[in-house]
Amino acid sequence: MTVRRIDYYYVTVPDAPGEGRRVFSSLAERGVNLLAVLAFPVGDGKSQVDLVPEDPAALESAAGQAGLELSPRKHAFLVQDDDRVGAMAEVAGKLADAGINVTAAAAVAAGNGRYGMLLWVSPADYETAATVLGA
Incomplete structure (x- = not known):
């Protein structure tokens, strides 16, 4: 990811x-x-x-x-990964475990077995979310 x-x-x-x-x-x-x-x-x-x-x-x-x-x-995240069952749940779970609320998300299958997701969190949580997600 x-x-x-x-x-x-x-x-x-x-x-x-x-x-x-x-x-x-x-x-x-x-x-x-x-x-x-x-x-x-x-x-x-x-x-x-x-x-x-x-x-x-x-x-x-x-x-x-x-x-x-x-x-x-403004700031957000772009997540790119292999398209597989549970891929987005994995990302959401990392944030949930850290007590970070996802304020908005949009995702799409990109073809060739890949997906992309835009992900927004509160500005107050942005740096912590970046650490949690490895960005």
């Missing part, structure tokens, strides 16, 4: 057709490689798009050039 500390940002956009294309195209045109994306509606006709860049500085620069208003830098 590989667990990486990641920085991420979010943008809030209208919940409308083409907004994802606008965000992703503007970043791609500026050479930003995204490791992960999570998007969801937040109400009032808006959606939040979480962006996990390979290079945070490149995202910050590109977003400014593209007129995208980024949130402040």
Whole structure:
């Protein structure tokens, strides 16, 4: 299992057709490689798009050039491992044993027998979680 500390940002956009294309195209045109994306509606006709860049500085620069208003830098974890029964339970169990609550998670099978998971914990628990997970 590989667990990486990641920085991420979010943008809030209208919940409308083409907004994802606008965000992703503007970043791609500026050479930003995204490791992960999570998007969801937040109400009032808006959606939040979480962006996990390979290079945070490149995202910050590109977003400014593209007129995208980024949130402040935030922290989470990227877990990558072999896809097997109980893989996510193992990660959640390590945190539970340390008394750390998982505030959010998103996972997907990545093909070729692999999976990836974004994992969020409280900022107050981030350093302890990093130690527990070996990040």
